[in-house]
Amino acid sequence: MKRQLFFVICTCFSFYGIQAQISPIQDYSWKIDRIITEDETYIPPENTSFSNNVFTAEFQANNYIFGYCLEVDGTLSFDDANQNFTISESSSALDCGQGSSAEEAEALNNLMDLEMFFSEEFLHDWGGADNFHNPFSYEFSYDANMIYLDITNGEGSVAKFYVNTLGSEDFGNNDLSLSPNPVKDVLYVRSENALQIDDIQIFNLNGQMVKQIGTVKNSQILMNDLENGVYILKISSKNRSIHKKIIKQ
16 A cells, blocks of 8 residues: 655745744654553564555644554644644554465564554554544654654653655765764765755754755855754755754854
8 A cells, every 4th residue: 555645844945043843753654663651562573564564654734644454544733832743533444455475464463463552552542543642742863864753642652663764765875975063163065976955954853943944055054053962954955855963062
C-alpha cells in the first residue's frame, strides 16, 4: 500500500525570529522503535516487515495515519505553543493480505501484534476507539543523519520513532560542507558540485524553526543573532534535502 505524506513548509525569503513550528514532524514517515508504558516496554520483533511494509506514523496539517495492517487514520489538531496535538476522531481498516511463506506469516503476526499494542495501549483505551489519551506531546533529538521523535500521551506512555534523513531523494553529505563548526558569527556553505541551494531552515533541538534563509549570499549565513547551542540546518535543493548539525558558540 502506497501512501504519500504531504507537508507544509513555510517558504519565505527573509529572516525569521523564534517561532513555534511543528516541523519536522510532518516531513517524514516515522518508523517505530519501541513503546514504553507504565507496565512494560514493548520492543517490536526484528521480523515485522511484510511485503516491504512496516509500521509507520505519518502526520499532516490536520490528520494522521498510523500503522499498515490495522491502519488507523483520522483528525488531529496541533497546539504549536505547547508542542502537542489532540486527536478528535479516527477510523481503521484491516488490509494485510496473507503470507505466502512461514516467514511472511510470522512477520504478519508480529506486525499485527505491534499495531494492536500501539492502538490499544498507547493511542486509546481498550474497547474505546474514541477515548484517546490526549494530549500527545512530542519532542525531537538528533544524531548525525538520524532524527528521533518521542511522542508522550496523556497517560505518560511514550512511543519512540526514528527516521534516517538520507533517503533516496536526498543528496549526500559530501556534496556540502559547513565551516567553521563550531561557529561564532559567520557560517560558510560550500558545495562541491555547484549545487543550487533553494532554501535553508535552522531548527533548535526542540524542533522549532529559529531562522529561514531563502537565498544564501556569498555562501554565508549570519549566525551572530542566534543563542549559543546546537542547531539543525535543513538545506533544500529542488526536491532534495539534507540535515546538518552545527554548534553555535
